[in-house]
Amino acid sequence: xxxxxxxxxxxxxxxxxxxxxxxxxxxxxxxxxxxxxxxxxxxxxxxxxxxxxxxxxxxxxxxxxxxxxxxxxxxxxxxxxxxxxxxxxxxxxxxxxxxxxxxxxxxxxxxxxxxxxxxxxxxxxxxxxxxxxxxxxxxxxxxxxxxxxxxxxxxxxxxxxxxxxxxxxxxxxxxxxxxxxxxxxxxxxxxxxxxxxxxxxxxxxxxxxxxxxxxxxxxxxxxxxxx
Amino acid sequence: xxxxxxxxxxxxxxxxxxxxxxxxxxxxxxxxxxxxxxxxxxxxxxxxxxxxxxxxxxxxxxxxxxxxxxxxxxxxxxxxxxxxxxxxxxxxxxxxxxxxxxxxxxxxxxxxxxxxxxxxxxxxxxxxxxxxxxxxxxxxxxxxxxxxxxxxxxxxxxxxxxxxxxxxxxxxxxxxxxxxxxxxxxxxxxxxxxxxxxxxxxxxxxxxxxxxxxxxx
Numbered sequence: 001x002x003x004x005x006x007x008x009x010x011x012x013x014x015x016x017x018x019x020x021x022x023x024x025x026x027x028x029x030x031x032x033x034x035x036x037x038x039x040x041x042x043x044x045x046x047x048x049x050x051x052x053x054x055x056x057x058x059x060x061x062x063x064x065x066x067x068x069x070x071x072x073x074x075x076x077x078x079x080x081x082x083x084x085x086x087x088x089x090x091x092x093x094x095x096x097x098x099x100x101x102x103x104x105x106x107x108x109x110x111x112x113x114x115x116x117x118x119x120x121x122x123x124x125x126x127x128x129x130x131x132x133x134x135x136x137x138x139x140x141x142x143x144x145x146x147x148x149x150x151x152x153x154x155x156x157x158x159x160x161x162x163x164x165x166x167x168x169x170x171x172x173x174x175x176x177x178x179x180x181x182x183x184x185x186x187x188x189x190x191x192x193x194x195x196x197x198x199x200x201x202x203x204x205x206x207x208x209x210x211x212x213x214x215x216x217x218x219x220x221x222x223x224x225x226x227x
Numbered sequence: 228x229x230x231x232x233x234x235x236x237x238x239x240x241x242x243x244x245x246x247x248x249x250x251x252x253x254x255x256x257x258x259x260x261x262x263x264x265x266x267x268x269x270x271x272x273x274x275x276x277x278x279x280x281x282x283x284x285x286x287x288x289x290x291x292x293x294x295x296x297x298x299x300x301x302x303x304x305x306x307x308x309x310x311x312x313x314x315x316x317x318x319x320x321x322x323x324x325x326x327x328x329x330x331x332x333x334x335x336x337x338x339x340x341x342x343x344x345x346x347x348x349x350x351x352x353x354x355x356x357x358x359x360x361x362x363x364x365x366x367x368x369x370x371x372x373x374x375x376x377x378x379x380x381x382x383x384x385x386x387x388x389x390x391x392x393x394x395x396x397x398x399x400x401x402x403x404x405x406x407x408x409x410x411x412x413x414x415x416x417x418x419x420x421x422x423x424x425x426x427x428x429x430x431x432x433x434x435x436x437x438x439x440x441x442x443x444x
Contacts, residue, residue, distance in 0.1 A: 025275075027276040027295070027299075027313075028295065028299040029299075030276070030292060030293050030294075030299075031290060053313075057299075059352060068390060077354070077355055077356050077357070078354045078356040079353075079354055079374050080351075080352040080353070080354035081354075087352075088352055089353055092350070092352075096389065098353075099357075100353050100354070100355055101277060102355050102356075102357070102358075102359040103313075103317065103318030103355070103356050103357040104320055104321050104359075104360030104364070105359075105360070107313040107314045107316070107317045108314060108317060108321075108414050109315070111314040122321065123321070123361045123363040123364075124321060124359045124363050124364070125359045126338075126363070126393075126394065127391055127393070127394040128359060128390065128391045128392065128393070128394075129345070129370070129390045129391070130359065131356065170291040170310075171293045171306070172294045172310055173274070173276050173278050173292065173293060173294055173295055173310060174243075174293040175277055175278050175310055175311070176276050176277050176312065176313050177313045178310070178312065179312040179314075180312055180313055182312045196270055199423060209313070
């Protein structure tokens with residue numbers, strides 16, 4: 001019997017090694033798998049490369065991982081925010097590397113990794129500082145920049161409902177990077193509000209099919225207005 | 228002269244958005260446009276983080292942490308709205324499915340280059356978000372910005388001195404002083420605010436303007 005459910009976030013992340021490349025879902029706090037990040041902090045892996053849209057907000061979640069100096073390098077589109085103080089301090093001190101990626105290019109590089117695409121040309125960032133040093137090509141009247149996929153060892157994402165095969169649904173705009181990140185990692189670990197019986201998810205409404213998911217952990221929702 | 232305030236600028240932009248348009252509003256000034264779309268005109272707002280049919284701010288107390296816009300503020304979903312993941316969201320942008328992107332800017336050049344993500348300061352922490360995708364992806368890019376910097380310099384320039392967001396992509400510029408189209412042969416003034424002559428606008432603007440219309444309401 002296939003059973004991808006794990007007893008706890010700690011059990012689900014016990015094997016993360018130092019130096020791992022880890023995608024973390026979420027856009028700000030929506031969709032951020034906070035319990036998995038807390039477990040990663042407790043687990044102790046260091047020298048991590050993190051892929052996320054942001055670089056942490058406030059003092060919890062990704063910000064706490066950054067604050068704990070466990071992140072060597074971060075790939076994101078929007079690090080600077082009013083409440084990104086932990087990243088800001090380390091960045092200014094030269095203690096964290098930043099690869100700034102336009103948000104659509106970030107999503108597409110992740111998608112490309114999951115889809116087995118070797119590289120792709122995009123018009124985004126052509127002629128800008130973020131394309132400096134990159135290969136370009138003129139195709140049918142338009143200029144493009146060559147971009148490579150981003151593969152990860154782990155993806156930590158947050159779903160709303162899951163079953164033991166790892167089929168997932170999401171909640172509102174908390175979906176964001178979850179489905180693409182799930183495709184791009186060797187080991188996708190899911191924090192879900194609810195685990196339901198096989199067959200309880202409408203097959204027409206499954207957003208991430210279980211083939212992309214390795215481990216599932218139930219974590220009660222902390223959202224005030226969550227269903 | 229009667230400068231347009233932020234809401235008057237937003238109302239002026241909103242006037243140009245037709246029924247049925249799919250529109251992304253950038254963070255900051257452009258978000259005000261949502262408040263000025265006429266009731267009954269169906270315009271579908273897109274948010275980079277996976278929403279079509281963004282609705283108004285929720286009532287206090289009914290915010291949902293899972294339902295936010297690209298500025299990370301709580302929003303609602305209109306009846307008929309949809310959620311989708313990030314790669315689909317940016318396929319809408321980069322695949323030229325969006326009719327309009329309305330962006331703020333530090334500078335716009337005569338050629339329609341836009342600079343809006345980085346001041347160029349060496350100690351600044353850079354952040355680009357979806358700005359570069361919107362600049363090259365939307366079918367028409369509208370810029371909404373003050374005409375002059377706080378020190379009185381024109382933000383419409385021959386060449387952008389701030390780091391570029393996108394090249395040759397701006398279609399129309401809405402400022403507190405004028406509406407200006409970016410055309411292959413240069414900048415065409417569509418209208419100026421009440422009490423501002425074309426000559427005076429030209430004097431304030433760093434680059435040559437072409438006269439397209441007379442002062443409009």
